[in-house]
Amino acid sequence: SSGELIFPIYCKDGYIISRQTINEDWGKYFLKDGQIKGGYFDFGETTENIVICEGFATGASIYEAIGNRVRCAFNCGNLKEVAINTREEYPKAHIIIAGDDDHNTKENPGRTKALEAANSINASVVFPDFGENCTEKATDFNDLYCLNGIEAVRKCFEEVPELVFPSKTC
Numbered sequence: 001s002s003g004e005l006i007f008p009i010y011c012k013d014g015y016i017i018s019r020q021t022i023n024e025d026w027g028k029y030f031l032k033d034g035q036i037k038g039g040y041f042d043f044g045e046t047t048e049n050i051v052i053c054e055g056f057a058t059g060a061s062i063y064e065a066i067g068n069r070v071r072c073a074f075n076c077g078n079l080k081e082v083a084i085n086t087r088e089e090y091p092k093a094h095i096i097i098a099g100d101d102d103h104n105t106k107e108n109p110g111r112t113k114a115l116e117a118a119n120s121i122n123a124s125v126v127f128p129d130f131g132e133n134c135t136e137k138a139t140d141f142n143d144l145y146c147l148n149g150i151e152a153v154r155k156c157f158e159e160v161p162e163l164v165f166p167s168k169t170c
Contacts, residue, residue: 004021004022004023004024005021005022005056006019006020006021006022007019007020007041007056008041009030009034009035009036009039009040009041009074010039010040010041010042011035011038011039012038012085012088012089017034017035017039018030018031018034018035018036018039019031019034020041020056020074022056026057028055030074036074036075036078037078037081038078038081038082038085039073039074039078039082040052040071040072040073040074040078040082040085040086041056041059041071041072041074042069042070042071042072043059043060043062043063043069043070043072044063044067044068044069044070045069046067046068046069047069047090047093048068048093048094049068049069049093049094049095049096050068050069050070050071050086050090050093050094050095050096051066051068051069051070051071051095051096051097051098051157052070052071052072052073052079052082052083052086052095052096052097052098052117052123053070053071053072053073053097053098053099053100053140053141054072054073054074054075054076054079054099054100054110054140055072055074055075055140055142056072056074057140057142058072058098058100058140058141058142059071059072060142061141061142061144061145061150061153062098062141062153062157064145064150064153065141065145065150065151065153065154065157066153066154066157070098071086076099076100076102076109076110076112076113076114077109077113079097079099079113079114079116079117080113080116080117080120082117083095083097083117083118083120083121083123084120084121086121087121087123094123094124095121095123095124096123096124096125096126096157096160097114097115097117097118097123097124097125097126098114098125098126098127098141098157099111099113099114099115099125099126099127100114100127100128100139100140101127101128101139101140102139103139104136104137104139110139110140111127114127124160126156126157126160127156128140128141128143128144128153128156129144129152129155129156130143130144130147130148131148131152135147141153141156144156
């Protein structure tokens with residue numbers, strides 16, 4: 001129907017394995033019986049620096065802010081597999097895991113899974129820094145973009161270290 005965004009989910013061999021639909025109310029739906037594990041959607045084509053994040057809107061915000069390739073893994077449970085596949089495909093790339101900060105969810109899965117993915121491939125990790133504008137629902141780089149603008153997103157990526165580091169929470 002009109003107003004829906006539909007985009008492909010690719011596997012490590014470059015084939016389309018499923019799709020995600022986002023409706024007008026930002027409801028997210030995957031193809032019934034479609035594969036998501038290891039699947040991704042890319043913004044951009046650079047291979048020197050690759051950012052891996054969870055969702056499509058987050059990926060779009062990061063890509064607009066920094067212009068490097070951004071690979072969307074769709075959820076935190078898929079970050080590690082996408083990270084491992086990306087490292088195999090681009091062994092010399094500086095890979096950055098852009099984690100969500102699910103500060104209001106038990107055990108903060110966005111942060112936990114991002115750190116796990118980064119550690120699995122010796123990648124950098126970065127989380128959104130909301131500063132004084134932190135709200136209960138703000139968790140990802142798209143929220144940061146909406147609250148504080150594109151420069152706030154860009155600033156988070158300006159001094160990303162080469163190795164995994166713990167970051168303060170919101």
